[in-house]
Amino acid sequence: MTEPAIKYRLIKKEKHTGARLGEIITPHGTFPTPMFMPVGTQATVKAMSPEELKAMGAGIILSNTYHLWLRPGEDLVKEAGGLHKFMNWDQGILTDSGGFQVFSLADMRNITEEGVHFKSHLNGAPLFLSPEKAIQIENALGSDIMMSFDECPPFYESYDYIKKSVERTSRWAERGLKAHQDPEKQALFGIVQGGGHEDLRKLSARDLVSLDFPGYSIGGLSVGESKAEMNRVLDFTTPLLPEDKPRYLMGVGSPDALIDGVLRGVDMFDCVLPTRIARNGTCMTSHGRLVVKNAKYARDFSPIDDNCDCYTCRNYTRAYVRHLFKADETFGLRLTSYHNLYFLLNLMKQVRQAIMDDNLLEFKEHFFEEYGLNVK
Ligand code: GUN
Ligand code: ZN
Numbered sequence: 001m002t003e004p005a006i007k008y009r010l011i012k013k014e015k016h017t018g019a020r021l022g023e024i025i026t027p028h029g030t031f032p033t034p035m036f037m038p039v040g041t042q043a044t045v046k047a048m049s050p051e052e053l054k055a056m057g058a059g060i061i062l063s064n065t066y067h068l069w070l071r072p073g074e075d076l077v078k079e080a081g082g083l084h085k086f087m088n089w090d091q092g093i094l095t096d097s098g099g100f101q102v103f104s105l106a107d108m109r110n111i112t113e114e115g116v117h118f119k120s121h122l123n124g125a126p127l128f129l130s131p132e133k134a135i136q137i138e139n140a141l142g143s144d145i146m147m148s149f150d151e152c153p154p155f156y157e158s159y160d161y162i163k164k165s166v167e168r169t170s171r172w173a174e175r176g177l178k179a180h181q182d183p184e185k186q187a188l189f190g191i192v193q194g195g196g197h198e199d200l201r202k203l204s205a206r207d208l209v210s211l212d213f214p215g216y217s218i219g220g221l222s223v224g225e226s227k228a229e230m231n232r233v234l235d236f237t238t239p240l241l242p243e244d245k246p247r248y249l250m251g252v253g254s255p256d257a258l259i260d261g262v263l264r265g266v267d268m269f270d271c272v273l274p275t276r277i278a279r280n281g282t283c284m285t286s287h288g289r290l291v292v293k294n295a296k297y298a299r300d301f302s303p304i305d306d307n308c309d310c311y312t313c314r315n316y317t318r319a320y321v322r323h324l325f326k327a328d329e330t331f332g333l334r335l336t337s338y339h340n341l342y343f344l345l346n347l348m349k350q351v352r353q354a355i356m357d358d359n360l361l362e363f364k365e366h367f368f369e370e371y372g373l374n375v376k
Contacts, residue, residue: 049256166194216246286371
């Protein structure tokens with residue numbers, strides 16, 4: 001018997017909801033769950049240093065197979081000693097498989113049983129990605145948690161197409177599992193697809209669970225459907241997954257969706273949202289979104305969020321950050337990026353405490369009210 005590379009420890013279930021408090025032990029440290037993972041697509045979380053990420057409490061970040069394959073190439077990263085060493089990050093790294101990026105970035109895709117033919121979004125060169133190729137790249141990168149190569153079809157694609165796609169994603173998952181070199185060093189997750197259809201999510205989960213992955217991702221969500229739709233799908237999908245393995249909801253990072261996912265038993269999340277909106281001056285605060293570039297903050301010498309004790313909020317004012325954005329100074333987007341990531345990591349910390357205290361629903365009600373969201 002081989003020991004899986006990661007271990008999930010379920011510490012406690014919340015009394016009134018499906019929320020779980022736990023931890024994941026990886027070859028590069030242990031992080032508590034539920035957890036939000038900052039996105040570092042190109043072997044860097046945009047504008048943040050590893051020291052800053054550590055200081056804000058990020059125990060794991062996400063990176064992308066697709067991007068690193070195209071540039072600088074997985075061989076170069078391997079030659080550097082692996083992705084951790086290359087980017088000077090000694091905590092957890094999860095890599096997405098490239099499946100999603102091929103579908104969202106690349107031009108002229110042609111999906112076959114063997115894999116996907118497409119053109120590079122950088123220079124138009126013809127490329128081919130398969131389950132085996134994705135695993136080979138992820139093995140070379142040396143991430144702690146790898147994703148299977150999957151297809152993420154549009155949420156409102158036809159039932160027949162999604163069914164065929166789920167069946168193919170299951171076959172791809174099995175091929176990836178066979179190609180995976182060292183399951184004691186790197187954990188490979190299966191990705192549940194199936195759009196908005198309960199029977200297809202069941203089919204997908206059944207196939208993947210039978211392959212006994214050390215963790216399961218929920219894909220095909222946050223792709224244009226409403227929040228209510230996403231919650232409806234989660235309501236019937238998380239119960240299909242084994243209790244003793246982590247569940248990861250891919251591409252979700254708005255504060256309300258994080259809380260709603262946790263309520264339904266999700267343990268891990270990632271999203272470019274906090275860093276992407278930070279770079280155009282939008283901040284997540286305990287009172288909702290704040291666009292720091294707005295004229296009304298020109299003489300506002302209060303912090304971005306009066307309830308936040310991050311580096312940015314402890315040391316700088318809205319007026320100063322606004323000035324930096326107006327003057328096109330990069331320090332401005334560094335300050336807002338730091339704040340937004342800290343805000344979500346801190347939100348998850350509060351969520352974990354609420355699970356411990358069995359008052360997550362009360363926490364949600366209070367948070368949503370302050371953030372300006374409908375509680376429902
Ligand atoms: N990121 C967000 N959604 C998905 C998905 O369905 N599959 C993969 N591989 N990555 C994602
Ligand atoms: Zn702050």
